[in-house]
Amino acid sequence: MIGWIEILQDIVYFFSLYYVVFWVLVLLDDEPNSKKLKGHPEVSIIIPAYNEEGNIVPTLKSVEAMDYPKNKLSIYIIDDGSTDNTYKEALEYSKLMLKNDNYKRVVVFTQKNQGKYAAMNAALKMINTEFFASLDADSMPSKDALKKLMECFGNKKVAGVSPVLKVYKPSNMIQTIQFFEYTINHFYKSVINRLDSVHVLPGPLSVYRTAIVKKVGCFREAHKTEDMELAMRIQKAQYKIVQCNGAFVFTKTPYTIKSLYRQRHRWNYGTFRNLIDYRKMMFNRKYGDFGIFQLPMIMLSGLLGIIVLGLMIHAFWKSITPNLKLLQLYNYNILALIRDSSINMIWLDIDLRALITFVIVFSLTLMIVWMSFRLYKQKYGLKTTLPFIFYLFFYYLFLAVVWLGVFKDYIIGTKVGWRK
Amino acid sequence: MRIFQKRRYLFAFIITAAIFFIGFFFGFLMDLQRVNYFTDMNNVETLNIKSLELQQQLLKDNAFDNQCNAFRFMFDKAIVELENNRDRLENYNLQSKVKQADFDLLMREYTISQINFLSIAKNLKTSCANSSDFVTVLYFYSDQATCPMCENQATVLDYYKMHLKQNILIFAINEKMDKTEPLIALLKNVYNVTKYPTLVVENDVYSGYIDKDALNKILCGQYKSNDTRSLICG
Numbered sequence: 001m002i003g004w005i006e007i008l009q010d011i012v013y014f015f016s017l018y019y020v021v022f023w024v025l026v027l028l029d030d031e032p033n034s035k036k037l038k039g040h041p042e043v044s045i046i047i048p049a050y051n052e053e054g055n056i057v058p059t060l061k062s063v064e065a066m067d068y069p070k071n072k073l074s075i076y077i078i079d080d081g082s083t084d085n086t087y088k089e090a091l092e093y094s095k096l097m098l099k100n101d102n103y104k105r106v107v108v109f110t111q112k113n114q115g116k117y118a119a120m121n122a123a124l125k126m127i128n129t130e131f132f133a134s135l136d137a138d139s140m141p142s143k144d145a146l147k148k149l150m151e152c153f154g155n156k157k158v159a160g161v162s163p164v165l166k167v168y169k170p171s172n173m174i175q176t177i178q179f180f181e182y183t184i185n186h187f188y189k190s191v192i193n194r195l196d197s198v199h200v201l202p203g204p205l206s207v208y209r210t211a212i213v214k215k216v217g218c219f220r221e222a223h224k225t226e227d228m229e230l231a232m233r234i235q236k237a238q239y240k241i242v243q244c245n246g247a248f249v250f251t252k253t254p255y256t257i258k259s260l261y262r263q264r265h266r267w268n269y270g271t272f273r274n275l276i277d278y279r280k281m282m283f284n285r286k287y288g289d290f291g292i293f294q295l296p297m298i299m300l301s302g303l304l305g306i307i308v309l310g311l312m313i314h315a316f317w318k319s320i321t322p323n324l325k326l327l328q329l330y331n332y333n334i335l336a337l338i339r340d341s342s343i344n345m346i347w348l349d350i351d352l353r354a355l356i357t358f359v360i361v362f363s364l365t366l367m368i369v370w371m372s373f374r375l376y377k378q379k380y381g382l383k384t385t386l387p388f389i390f391y392l393f394f395y396y397l398f399l400a401v402v403w404l405g406v407f408k409d410y411i412i413g414t415k416v417g418w419r420k
Numbered sequence: 421m422r423i424f425q426k427r428r429y430l431f432a433f434i435i436t437a438a439i440f441f442i443g444f445f446f447g448f449l450m451d452l453q454r455v456n457y458f459t460d461m462n463n464v465e466t467l468n469i470k471s472l473e474l475q476q477q478l479l480k481d482n483a484f485d486n487q488c489n490a491f492r493f494m495f496d497k498a499i500v501e502l503e504n505n506r507d508r509l510e511n512y513n514l515q516s517k518v519k520q521a522d523f524d525l526l527m528r529e530y531t532i533s534q535i536n537f538l539s540i541a542k543n544l545k546t547s548c549a550n551s552s553d554f555v556t557v558l559y560f561y562s563d564q565a566t567c568p569m570c571e572n573q574a575t576v577l578d579y580y581k582m583h584l585k586q587n588i589l590i591f592a593i594n595e596k597m598d599k600t601e602p603l604i605a606l607l608k609n610v611y612n613v614t615k616y617p618t619l620v621v622e623n624d625v626y627s628g629y630i631d632k633d634a635l636n637k638i639l640c641g642q643y644k645s646n647d648t649r650s651l652i653c654g
Binding site: 022352353 | 423425432440446457511632
């Protein structure tokens with residue numbers, strides 16, 4: 001007998017499978033040849049910072065360590081009204097930078113706290129280079145990151161290039177789980193890159209073509225996810241966003257489950273609100289795969305996550321309730337219950353359909369993880385097995401909880417902040 | 421206008437649908453295997469019943485002297501198999517997507533087998549009174565929508581089955597079976613079953629949910645031997 005739960009399960013299976021099959025088909029296509037930009041054009045690096053005491057100097061050091069010609073770089077550090085020593089640390093280190101290297105410009109200034117988008121726009125008013133990069137003050141690019149990112153601007157229609165993010169020195173379970181997430185996200189982004197459907201230019205060292213960004217209207221508050229909203233506007237204006245697979249940037253990630261929840265809630269809330277704002281792009285053939293596939297899939301993934309979470313809770317509750325009731329009748333004497341129990345199972349009791357679905361999904365997931373590690377140029381460490389298991393079986397449930405919080409806040413109209 | 425490959429979307433749909441079809445095919449094969457398994461099991465049950473009935477007749481005719489314990493052993497073995505298979509059949513019936521009619525038919529056959537066993541059990545109590553310190557419970561239940569307390573009642577019965585083992589024989593009857601099996605309608609009439617859950621302990625009818633303590637009192641009064649009474653009467 002097929003009930004509504006089974007119908008819902010089948011819908012979830014179908015959409016999830018369709019998504020993965022579509023990915024595989026995209027991967028089977030030839031990678032588009034993109035023209036490389038030669039030489040080293042001038043670039044302005046904008047570093048907005050809010051309460052980044054202790055982080056800002058390592059970030060500036062990583063900028064110093066980049067192998068891009070220093071005389072082609074202008075650095076703008078904007079302190080967005082920090083309440084700690086961010087401004088002081090940035091100012092002192094900038095003097096050292098100017099003394100040691102021949103940067104075109106190193107500018108440090110402070111402003112009243114207005115948010116990251118305002119800090120970016122304030123710096124944008126000052127720059128006159130063809131390209132600029134945004135760099136979060138808690139991120140550290142690898143030596144050759146900027147060089148590789150700039151190579152991707154060969155096509156004049158490319159408005160932005162996204163780097164590959166890596167978790168900076170993962171030291172606990174939460175950060176190691178995020179390491180796996182970033183690894184697989186990179187693979188996912190390289191797939192959607194083939195579809196010309198990258199929907200976000202992340203804060204840690206995304207590079208933009210200045211004229212296009214100014215043409216589409218610079219940064220906006222955009223529900224605290226200015227990097228995503230600008231990417232949407234760039235896509236809407238029919239420019240290109242490219243994912244540069246060789247350009248690695250290390251970023252500091254949340255250390256506790258609470259801070260991780262807050263970060264993901266802000267990202268997902270912003271994503272959801274931006275999707276609503278740009279809903280006319282959804283299912284619109286004018287925007288190609290970006291409108292037909294990518295935007296609806298982002299929206300659907302949140303919804304599917306919640307449905308899967310609901311189905312799992314339902315299945316878990318259904319399987320555990322009779323045993324709990326039985327245990328209650330045994331006055332919670334587990335030993336007595338075990339003593340009276342007997343195992344009576346035959347192979348026909350196995351739900352073959354569920355088992356096959358699990359095996360298919362699990363095999364595809366492992367295949368994607370393997371491909372992600374190859375693309376990420378990363379070796380799998382046995383020590384990370386436990387976080388990997390947690391990532392595989394529980395992390396997406398955590399994300400579903402985040403989405404649940406997002407929908408709740410959207411419905412009751414809670415305001416979301418971006419501060420740490 | 422940007423690139424949009426309709427063909428890729430269509431291909432992905434066809435492949436996904438094909439994988440889904442394979443999944444359904446496996447489901448069908450699974451249902452088929454389960455139906456075959458129960459058809460075989462049903463033949464065994466029918467033979468068991470015939471054998472037990474014959475043995476019982478011979479016991480009655482005093483052809484088998486002092487063989488009650490041996491008979492009881494065979495009866496217990498057969499009834500454990502019957503109960504396990506009934507549970508299993510009910511679960512498979514719920515999971516079934518394609519062979520629903522076959523499962524319904526099998527359910528009917530199993531219900532008849534249960535009534536047969538009930539009849540043998542009742543006769544056993546007279547023909548082998550000394551080795552028959554067990555209680556028969558006929559449990560009429562319905563689905564969650566019409567009987568929210570049936571799940572709890574089933575758990576209480578599971579508890580006593582686990583605890584008392586062969587000293588309690590529970591025959592669970594789904595009220596829906598009365599539409600396909602006239603015998604069930606007859607039993608419902610005999611015991612005047614109008615609401616669910618209803619328990620018939622030996623010949624006493626208890627309508628509505630009976631909790632663990634209340635059932636304990638009812639069952640305690642039914643046992644004769646001290647060994648069995650010590651298991652339940654404290």
